[in-house]
Amino acid sequence: MNGLVMKSTVPNTLTFLFGFFLLFVNVSELSAQQSTTNQTAKPIVDIRIGYLRAYEPQLALSVLDIPPRDEGVAGANVAINDNNTTGKFLGQQFTLDITETKFNADLTSAFKEMVARGDRFILTDVSAKQLLAIADLAKDAGVLLFNVGSTDDILREEECRSNIFHTAPTRSMLADGLAQYLVWKQWRKWVLLYGSHDNDKLYADAIRRAATRFGATIVEERLYEDNGTARRTDSGVVLVQQQMPVFTQNLPEHDVVIVADESEVFGSYVPYRTWTPRPVAGTAGLVASSWHPASEQWGGVQIQNRFAKTTGRRMLSKDMQAWTAVRILGEAVTRAKSAETKQVEDYIKSDEFSIAAFKGQKLSFRNWNWQLRQPILIGDGHSVVSTSPQTGFLHQFSELDTLGVDRPETKCKLK
Amino acid sequence: MRHHMCLLAATVALPFLAQPSWANMVYVSNEKGNSVTVVDSQTMEVVKTIDVGQRPRGITISPDGKIVYVCASDDDTVQMIDTSTGEIIGSLPSGPDPELFTLSPDGKTLYIANEDDNLVTVIDVESKGVIAEIPVGVEPEGMGVSPDGKTIVNTSETTNMAHFIDTSTHEITDNVLVDSRPRYAQFKPDGSEVWVSAEIGGTVSVIDNKTRTVTHKITFEIQGLRSEQIQPVGIRISADGKKAYIALGPANRVAVVNTETYTVEKYVLVGQRVWQLAFMPDGKSIISTNGLSNDITFIDTETDEPIKSVTVGQLPWGVAVSPN
Numbered sequence: 001m002n003g004l005v006m007k008s009t010v011p012n013t014l015t016f017l018f019g020f021f022l023l024f025v026n027v028s029e030l031s032a033q034q035s036t037t038n039q040t041a042k043p044i045v046d047i048r049i050g051y052l053r054a055y056e057p058q059l060a061l062s063v064l065d066i067p068p069r070d071e072g073v074a075g076a077n078v079a080i081n082d083n084n085t086t087g088k089f090l091g092q093q094f095t096l097d098i099t100e101t102k103f104n105a106d107l108t109s110a111f112k113e114m115v116a117r118g119d120r121f122i123l124t125d126v127s128a129k130q131l132l133a134i135a136d137l138a139k140d141a142g143v144l145l146f147n148v149g150s151t152d153d154i155l156r157e158e159e160c161r162s163n164i165f166h167t168a169p170t171r172s173m174l175a176d177g178l179a180q181y182l183v184w185k186q187w188r189k190w191v192l193l194y195g196s197h198d199n200d201k202l203y204a205d206a207i208r209r210a211a212t213r214f215g216a217t218i219v220e221e222r223l224y225e226d227n228g229t230a231r232r233t234d235s236g237v238v239l240v241q242q243q244m245p246v247f248t249q250n251l252p253e254h255d256v257v258i259v260a261d262e263s264e265v266f267g268s269y270v271p272y273r274t275w276t277p278r279p280v281a282g283t284a285g286l287v288a289s290s291w292h293p294a295s296e297q298w299g300g301v302q303i304q305n306r307f308a309k310t311t312g313r314r315m316l317s318k319d320m321q322a323w324t325a326v327r328i329l330g331e332a333v334t335r336a337k338s339a340e341t342k343q344v345e346d347y348i349k350s351d352e353f354s355i356a357a358f359k360g361q362k363l364s365f366r367n368w369n370w371q372l373r374q375p376i377l378i379g380d381g382h383s384v385v386s387t388s389p390q391t392g393f394l395h396q397f398s399e400l401d402t403l404g405v406d407r408p409e410t411k412c413k414l415k
Numbered sequence: 416m417r418h419h420m421c422l423l424a425a426t427v428a429l430p431f432l433a434q435p436s437w438a439n440m441v442y443v444s445n446e447k448g449n450s451v452t453v454v455d456s457q458t459m460e461v462v463k464t465i466d467v468g469q470r471p472r473g474i475t476i477s478p479d480g481k482i483v484y485v486c487a488s489d490d491d492t493v494q495m496i497d498t499s500t501g502e503i504i505g506s507l508p509s510g511p512d513p514e515l516f517t518l519s520p521d522g523k524t525l526y527i528a529n530e531d532d533n534l535v536t537v538i539d540v541e542s543k544g545v546i547a548e549i550p551v552g553v554e555p556e557g558m559g560v561s562p563d564g565k566t567i568v569n570t571s572e573t574t575n576m577a578h579f580i581d582t583s584t585h586e587i588t589d590n591v592l593v594d595s596r597p598r599y600a601q602f603k604p605d606g607s608e609v610w611v612s613a614e615i616g617g618t619v620s621v622i623d624n625k626t627r628t629v630t631h632k633i634t635f636e637i638q639g640l641r642s643e644q645i646q647p648v649g650i651r652i653s654a655d656g657k658k659a660y661i662a663l664g665p666a667n668r669v670a671v672v673n674t675e676t677y678t679v680e681k682y683v684l685v686g687q688r689v690w691q692l693a694f695m696p697d698g699k700s701i702i703s704t705n706g707l708s709n710d711i712t713f714i715d716t717e718t719d720e721p722i723k724s725v726t727v728g729q730l731p732w733g734v735a736v737s738p739n
Contacts, residue, residue: 082553085533086574089552089590299572299596302554305512305531327573334575334592356573356595356615360665361643399641 044093047339049326050119051076051098052110052134053149054126061268064381067316072125072148073098074311075319078303079326081310090334094326103127107134115141120341123325125149125318128159135161142341146325149318152202156369157405160412165348166371167325168318169290171206173404177376177388178281178288179210180402184390187255187279192221193247193270194260203283204260214393219252226265240266244273251275258282285380288388291320292379297387298360324357324372331355360387366401369412373400439695440498440737441702442483443711444471445728451485451496452727456695456736459713459723465501467494473515473558474733478522483735486513486527493527493538498737507543510536515599515733517558517567519582526567526582528555535569535578537585547585551578559600559609561624568609568622570597577611577620579627589627593620599691601650601659603674610659612647619647619661621677631677633661640666649691653716654698660714662689662703669703671719681719685712693734704731 051073060066068074076096083094097119099110107126111134114122122138123146124131131147132155138145139161147155147166155161156170182190190211194204204221211218224247244266248257257274259282261267267284279285293314296304303323307315315323328348333339336347347353349370354362359375366373378386389395393402401407438457444467445452451471453463468487476483476498483496486509493507493516509516510529513536517526524546525538535555537547552574559568560582569578570593577600579589594616601610602624609622621631635645646664652674653659659672665688671681686705694701700722703712709729713722 082573085553086571086576089574089576089578089587299554302530302572309531331575354595354615361646362595362615362617398643 044091045339046093046095047121047329047333048095048097048117048119049076049080049329050114050117050122051096051322052107052114052122052124052126053098053100054103054105054107054130055100056103058264060264061266065264065268067318068313070311071316072318072322074313075307075315075321075323076123076148076326078307078310078319079323079330082306083326083330086330086334092330092333092339094330096326101126105130108137111137115143120144121146121329121344123148123322125322128152128155131155131164132159132161135164139163144341144345146328148321148325153206153405156371157411160369160414162370162414163345164370165325165328165365166369167321167328169374169376170371170404171203172209173371173374173376174288175203175206175210176213176403178286178378179207179214179216180388180390180393181286181378181386182256182281183214183216184392188216189252189254190216190218190256190258191248191251191254191278192218192258192260193266194221194223195263195265195267196223196225197263197265199262200260200265200283203262207258207260207282218258219254222247224261224266226263241269241273244269245275248273249275254278256281257285259284286378286385287380288376288378289317290374290376291315291317292377292384294379294383295358295377297384298358300358303358320357324355324363327357328355361400363400366407368407368410369405369414371404373398373403375400376403439739441693441711442474442476442496442735442737443704443727443731444474444485444733445709445730446470446472446706446732447730448728450728451483452731453501454711454725454727456700456713459725461725461727463501464728465496465503467496467503468492472732473513473527474735475516475518476735476737477518478520478738480737480739484516484518484525486516488512488514488530493525505543507538507540508536508545509538510534510545510548515556515558517560519560520562520564524582526558526560526569528558528569530554530556530572533571535567535580549580549585549587551587552576552590557597557599557611559602561602562604562606566624568600568602568611570600570611572596572598572614575613575616577609577622591620591622591627591629593622593629594618594632598648599650601652603652604654604656610650610652612650612661614646614648614664617642617645617647619650619659619672633672633677633679635661635663635666635670635679635682637663637666637668637682648689649703651692651694651701653694658716660692660701660716662692664688664690667705669701669714683714683719683721685714685721686710686724690731691733693736695736696738702734702736704734706730706732 145164153170259267271280271285332344332347336343376388389399441454443452451465469489473486493509497504512531527536535549552571554572557570577591594613596615599612619633645666649662661670668682687707710724712724
C-alpha cells in the first residue's frame with residue numbers, strides 16, 4: 001500500500017511551504033495568556049494541517065472541465081499563506097502536509113503516517129467510503145477531519161461523525177439551491193436525464209428530493225447508460241453528441257432539462273442539442289456550486305486576485321472548500337488561543353464560531369451534523385447567475401437551512 | 416477627525432464653483448459608475464459628474480477643501496481632483512488596489528490600504544513620493560488616524576485585526592483582535608477610543624486607545640431582520656463625541672449610538688446597502704451612501720430623521736464634503 005502513498009510533488013506554489021517544517025516547535029507552547037500585541041518576542045507555534053487526497057488524472061467531456069492538478073490543494077495553500085500573514089502577529093506558523101493516494105486505495109497506512117508526523121487537523125478530499133474507513137482511527141488518535149471534497153449526503157446523515165466537519169456542500173444543498181432558483185423563475189416542469197454511475201444516481205436523488213420540496217414536477221426521467229465510448233478522446237464522442245436530439249425527443253411539455261451526470265459521460269453534450277429548445281441545468285448548463293471562478297461579490301475580488309496571483313489559474317469550488325477549512329482552523333486557533341485539538345474543536349463547536357468566506361454573510365456549522373451552512377452559487381461556465389437561498393424562501397432559524405437536509409429531518413445521530 | 420478640524424475652516428467660506436457661500440459640495444465616489452458625483456448640499460441637487468479611474472472607492476478631501484482624493488482601485492492609483500474646476504489634476508502612487516485611505520490632520524500625508532498586497536502605503540502628498548510601506552494583515556481595508564496624527568489604525572479583513580501604527584516610526588505597535596471582516600476604523604474626536612466595525616461579525620468593537628484593548632462591543636438588533644443581514648461598515652462620530660453613526664450595509668439603515676452608554680438609540684432607514692458616511696461641516700446633518708439604490712441620503716442629526724435622498728451614480732461607495 002505504501003507504494004501508493006507519496007508526498008505530493010505538486011510543484012510551484014506548494015513546495016516552498018515545506019521549508020516551514022524546519023521551524024518546528026511544540027504545539028503546547030501556544031499559551032493561554034497569549035497577548036494580542038506583537039512587540040514582545042513570542043515563541044512560534046507550528047500548526048500542522050494535513051491534506052489527504054485521492055487523486056488520479058481525470059478526463060472530462062470538455063477540455064475546459066478537466067480538474068487542475070492542484071485542485072483543492074491550491075486553495076488550502078492560499079489559506080495557509082493567509083493564516084501565516086495573521087500568524088506573524090500572533091506567533092503562529094501554519095504548514096500544510098500533503099499526502100496523495102489513488103481512488104479506492106486503503107488509506108489506513110497513509111493516515112497513520114500523517115498522524116505520526118504530528119498532523120492533528122486533516123483535510124480530506126477522498127470518497128465517502130475512504131473517509132469512513134479512517135473516521136474512527138482519527139477519533140482514537142484525537143484528529144479532527146475536515147471533508148473538503150465529498151458531497152455525499154450520507155456522511156452528514158446515517159454515517160455522520162462528531163469528528164468530521166464538512167466544508168463541502170452536500171448534493172442536497174446543491175440541488176436545493178438550484179431548485180429554488182428554477183422555481184423562482186417559474187420553471188417548474190422538469191425533465192431529468194441521469195447517468196448510470198452511482199454518483200449520478202445520488203445527484204438525481206437529490207434533484208428528485210428538491211423537486212418535491214420546492215413544488216416542481218419531474219414530468220419524465222430518462223437514464224443514459226454509459227457504454228464507455230463517450231470520452232473526448234474516443235471517436236464515439238461524435239456519436240454521443242448526435243444521440244442527444246434523439247435522446248430528448250418525444251418528451252412531455254417541460255420548462256427545463258435537468259442533467260445528472262457527475263461522471264461526465266453525456267451531460268456537457270445536452271445544452272444546445274435538445275430536441276426542443278429548453279434551458280439545461282444540473283451538472284451541465286446552469287450549475288449549482290459552493291464557489292464560482294467569476295464570483296466577485298462580497299469582497300470576492302480580493303480572494304480571486306490573491307488566488308490567481310499565487311496559482312496562475314481561477315479559483316474553483318474545491319479550492320474554496322479547502323481554503324475555508326484552513327481558514328476555520330486559523331480562526332479557531334486565534335480565537336481559542338490554543339492549538340490543542342480539544343480547544344480548537346470546542347471553539348468550532350461553540351455558538352461563538354463563525355467564518356467569513358466571501359459569500360455575503362457569516363457561515364457557521366449545523367450542530368446536528370457539522371455541515372457548514374453556506375449560500376450556493378448558481379452559474380454557467382461564464383458567470384454567476386444567482387445566489388441561493390432565493391428571496392422568499394424563509395426559515396425559522398436561518399435561511400441557509402432551506403438548503404439541504406434540515407434538523408427536523410436529519411438521520412444523523414452524532415456519536 | 417478631519418471634519419471637526421474643518422468646522423474652523425467652514426467659517427471662512429470661499430466661493431468655489433461660484434456657489435453661494437453657505438453651500439458645501441458633497442463628493443460621492445461611484446464604484447461601478449467610474450465617476451464622482453458632486454452634489455450641492457443646499458439645493459441637494461447634482462451639479463456635476465466627474466469621470467475618474469476604474470472602481471473609485473475611498474474618497475477624502477484636503478483640509479483646505481482644494482483637492483479631492485479618490486482611490487481608483489482597479490487603476491492602482493489615487494487621483495486628485497481640483498475642486499475649483501472639477502478637473503483631475505494628477506495622481507499619487509498608491510501601490511496596488513488602493514481601497515481606503517486617510518489623510519493626516521495636517522493634510523500632508525496620505526495613508527493607503529493596499530488590499531491585494533497586505534500593505535499600508537504612506538505617501539507624502541506634496542512630493543508625491545512613497546515614504547513607507549508597512550506590512551499588515553490579510554486584506555487591509557479600514558484606515559483611521561488619531562486627531563493628533565500620531566497613530567493610524569488599519570483593519571485587515573481576513574486577519575480580523577486592528578493594527579495600531581506609530582506614524583513617526585511606521586511600525587506596528589499593537590494588534591487588536593476584533594470580529595470578522597473589520598471594515599472601518601474611526602477615532603473619537605478626543606482620541607480616547609477607536610471604533611472598529613466588523614461587517615460579517617455584525618459588531619462594532621470599541622478599543623481604548625491607551626490600553627489598546629476592546630472595552631465595549633456594540634451589537635445591533637432590528638425587528639424583522641436576521642442578524643446576518645446587519646453588517647456594519649462606515650462609522651462617524653460627532654464633533655462633540657456624543658453620538659456615533661454606523662452604516663449597517665444590507666440592513667439599509669444607519670444606527671445612531673450613544674457613545675456614553677454604547678447602546679443604539681435609533682435606526683434610520685435610508686437606502687439599500689448603506690456603505691459610508693460623512694458629516695456636513697456644521698454637524699447638523701450626515702450623509703450616507705446607499706450602494707444598491709444608487710443614491711445618498713441626508714439625515715438631520717438633531718432629529719435623526721432622513722431629510723432627502725439624492726440619486727447619484729452607479730453603486731455609490733464613499734462620500735466627502737468640502738469644508739467650505
